[in-house]
Amino acid sequence: MRESYSYVETPVICPICGAEFENTDGHIRIVIGALERWYRIGDAIRWDRETEQERLRVAPLAPIYAFDLDDDYSVWRCARCKTLFDAPAAIVVANRITSVCLLTHEETRALFGFDRTFSGIVGYHPAESRWVIVQDYGDGSWKYV
């Protein structure tokens, strides 16, 4: 369990039936850039001295998917249509949060080509034409897997 996050204030809407997820407290929790920052859609990710190395690592990636890391809300099943999703992700392009998406595990696997449940950051590396997993090991260090 992490002690610190940043937050994206947005409703989480089921892409299948349009129902809003309840009990999210109106935000998702992500770990990218400086921590304890509050964002809305369209905001730029903010960085600080502690996250400079991470900034350099994710700079070549676009888009970046920063997945929700909320341990208290880890099962994303729509209350109305019962569709089960992976965690929602904030999509970051050119250092700005462009949207929040909710993908099923099948969609996640088809998009990234990895059969795993993400809880950190995945980004597309255009120069290498591949998706890169940026994994948080929980000790504050980030690295490419």
Ligand SMILES: [Zn+2]
């Ligand atoms: Zn639904």
